[in-house]
Every structure is written in structure tokens, then in C-alpha cells.
Amino acid sequence: MNKYSREQLIEMFGYSxxxxxAVSDLNKAISAEQNKAYSGIMGNYGKLKKVYNLSVLGFIAFCALLGILQGTVLSLTxxxxxxxxxxxxxxxxxxxxVLIVKAVYKHIAKKEFTNAANNDASNxxxxxxxxxxxxxxxxxxxxEIPETYFNMNDLYLLYSYLETYRADNFKEAANLLAEEKHRDKIEYSQEVMQKSLASIQANATYQSVIQTIHLLETQKLHRTVRIGVFGE
Structure with a gap:
């Protein structure tokens, strides 16, 4: 890889x-087609459920109105x-x-979700x-590009190092990438360590509080015993 110039590397990394x-975006588009199909079916269920709820409320209101017309007198409460x-x-x-209808709609929605993966747009x-x-x-x-670096994240970083003149050749770009990954790993490890220490400290504080409470309860018990035995 060191035989290629900075411009050639930029072209290689950028193009790849x-x-x-683009392939990742196309896969996301297929997933979007599936989600749209699923949401469409469940959206119809939502509309049906809304109509059902409104029908129930309408029936209750009709019964109340019928009662009023028949002379039934009730308070607002x-x-x-x-x-x-x-x-x-x-x-x-x-x-x-309602549960049966929902289950049927979910079954249909899942089937449509699967089918959408092979519809015209997805294909x-x-x-x-x-x-x-x-x-x-x-x-x-x-x-040409080493398999280790042939992924979206590494390719983009290598490209950006060369594009912004942080590196002039592949060796410099690869070393910079390794350094940043190592630094990120250390920072992540430090973050995990800090969280662990915080957890340990919190637990130690909790244990200290428990021990203090236990000690106070023990002292209280001893004082009660002394009063009972010696009449202090």
C-alpha cells in the first residue's frame, strides 16, 4: 500500500x-420497506380500534340520552x-x-413484513x-486494501486522515488509526474503571451506613438490657 500516492489512496479509500x-443505505431501504408494510397493517388495526372505542362511547351516550328521554333523572356525577x-x-x-383481532392483525403484519423483503422495491x-x-x-x-481496514469506519477514517493532511501515506494513516483506536480503548477502559470504582464506593458507603445502623441498634439493645437488669 505504501507504493500509492496520497491522491491515489484518497481515491481508493473514498471510492470503497x-x-x-451505498450498500448499507440500500439495506436500510429494504428494512424501511419492511417496517412500512408492518406499520401499514398495524395502522389499520389502530384505526379499527379507534372506531371500536368511539362506537362504545357512542352507544353509552345513546343509552344516557334514551334514559333522559324516558324521564330518568340523574345527577351529572x-x-x-x-x-x-x-x-x-x-x-x-x-x-x-379485541385480543383475537389484534393477534390476527399482528400475524398478517409479520407476514407482510417478511414479504416486503422481496417486493419490487426491495428487490x-x-x-x-x-x-x-x-x-x-x-x-x-x-x-489492494488490507482486509483489516476494509470496513466503512476504518476506510472513512483513513480517507479523512489523508484528506485533511494528518497523514501523507498509508503507513502514517494506519499508524494514526491504530493510535486513535488504542486511545479510544484506553479511554473506554478508564470509563469502565471509573464506573466500577463509583459502584464500589457507593456499595462501600451503603455497607458503612448498614454497619452504622447495626451498631446503633446493638448499642440501643445493650442499653435496654442494662436498664432492665440493673435498673439504670
Missing amino acids: FQVLK EYIIGGVLGYVVFQLLFSPL AYRQKGIELMKDEQFLAYKR
């Missing part, structure tokens, strides 16, 4: 990154309590049916991704 990024109780009773009575995205991965220029760069 763009292809991998009684109407509210009756309406709430009626709504709860309806929900309990029809909850098994088009997938085919485009396959074509990109078979691109001759991409494959040529893939053969």
Missing part, C-alpha cells in the same frame, strides 16, 4: 467507502360514573375479541447493492 455506504362503568364493562366483555434495492459489490473498480481496490 462510498460503495459500502351519576351520569359520569355510569358512563365510566359502562365503558369498563364493555371493554371487559369484548376484550377477548430493486438488493439488485443495485449486488451490482455495486461486483463493481470492477471496487473489487480492484478491495484486493
